[in-house]
Amino acid sequence: GENVEQHPSTLSVQEGDSAVIKCTYSDSASNYFPWYKQELGKRPQLIIDIRSNVGEKKDQRIAVTLNKTAKHFSLHITETQPEDSAVYFCAAKPGGGADGLTFGKGTHLIIQP
Amino acid sequence: DAGVIQSPRHEVTEMGQEVTLRCKPISGHDYLFWYRQTMMRGLELLIYFNNNVPIDDSGMPEDRFSAKMPNASFSTLKIQPSEPRDSAVYFCASRIRGLGYTFGSGTRLTVV
Numbered sequence: 001g002e003n004v005e006q007h008p009s010t011l012s013v014q015e016g017d018s019a020v021i022k023c024t025y026s027d028s029a030s031n032y033f034p035w036y037k038q039e040l041g042k043r044p045q046l047i048i049d050i051r052s053n054v055g056e057k058k059d060q061r062i063a064v065t066l067n068k069t070a071k072h073f074s075l076h077i078t079e080t081q082p083e084d085s086a087v088y089f090c091a092a093k094p095g096g097g098a099d100g101l102t103f104g105k106g107t108h109l110i111i112q113p
Numbered sequence: 114d115a116g117v118i119q120s121p122r123h124e125v126t127e128m129g130q131e132v133t134l135r136c137k138p139i140s141g142h143d144y145l146f147w148y149r150q151t152m153m154r155g156l157e158l159l160i161y162f163n164n165n166v167p168i169d170d171s172g173m174p175e176d177r178f179s180a181k182m183p184n185a186s187f188s189t190l191k192i193q194p195s196e197p198r199d200s201a202v203y204f205c206a207s208r209i210r211g212l213g214y215t216f217g218s219g220t221r222l223t224v225v
Contacts, residue, residue, distance in 0.1 A: 034213055043204065043216040044156070089156065100146055100169060101214060103156040 002027040004092050006104025014112050019080055021088055021107045024072040029095035033066060033073050036089045038106075044089060048075070052095075077109075085111045117217035119205050125223045131193040134220045136205030137186055146214065147180055147190050148204040156204070162188065195224045 003026040013019045025033075034049035050057045050064045050073065057064050061080075066073040077084055087108050091101040118137040126132050138145045146161040160170040162182045170180070177196070182188040192199055205217045 036216075043218050045216070046213045049213055098169070099144060099163070100158040100161045100172075101156075102158070105155045 002030060002092055002094055002102040004090060004102050004104045006090050006107060008107060009105065010108045010110070012110040012112055013080055015080055015082060017080055019075075019077045019084070019109055021075045021090070021109070022072060023074070023090035023092075023104050024070075025092040025102075026071065027092070027094055028068075028071060030092040031095040032093035033064070034091050034093075034101070035064060035075050036091065036103075038087045038089065040086075047088075080109075080111050082111050082113060085109060117205055117207050117215055119203075119217035119220050121220060122218065123221045123223075125225065126195055128196055128224055129194045130224075131191065132195045132199075132222060132224075134190040134203050134205075134222070136188045136190070136217060138188070138205070138207030139209075139215060140186070142207035142209045142215075143185075144208045144210075145182060145188050146206040146208075147188070148206065148216075150202045150204060150219070151200075159190070192222075195222075197224045200224050 006023045031052040035047050036044035037047045038044045048059050048062050048064050050066050061078045063076040087106045089106045090104040093101050120135045143164050147159040148156050150156045159172045160180045165182045180190045200223050202219045202221050204219045206214045208214045
């Protein structure tokens with residue numbers, strides 16, 4: 001089955017700086033890669049996603065890049081703000097008609113004021 | 114739309130008791146997923162349904178776990194008998210083909 005590795009497990013950045021979280025996946029047939037933000041005690045919420053036929057996608061301060069050859073994808077947050085503090089999860093959806101997301105272990109992003 | 118609705122929000126039960134978690138997916142969504150979240154194992158897919166039919170239950174940890182989806186607007190996850198190691202947050206999620214997955218608020222289960 002699919003295996004998703006996520007790094008780092010904790011990331012502390014100064015407010016206004018950029019943050020980058022990286023993930024690798026094992027199944028080359030995976031075709032959909034969402035990122036979720038989870039605040040303490042809340043549900044995971046989709047913040048951005050990318051499909052395997054696209055290399056990059058941007059939404060305001062958030063961007064995701066995908067390298068299918070290397071089987072890795074990254075989340076980039078620019079001009080970080082205190083409200084960006086949360087746990088971020090990457091995930092991969094299998095191809096071939098299967099469904100269900102395999103998640104990375106999460107990155108605790110801390111924005112230092 | 115009210116989103117994915119789960120009940121109860123919190124459940125505390127004694128070891129050996131039966132526990133039933135409930136989920137109402139977003140209307141029109143034809144996929145429903147049950148996930149479990151723990152500190153040690155993260156978010157794990159337990160089972161998913163398509164058009165009310167269980168498709169993949171390979172993530173269900175043991176025979177003590179069972180899930181049903183009697184109609185398009187309701188699903189249950191049952192644990193019988195419950196054990197302390199079942200303590201976790203259980204999330205239900207739904208989606209429609211072509212769109213992303215929406216999670217419910219979760220049920221925090223504590224088995225003492």
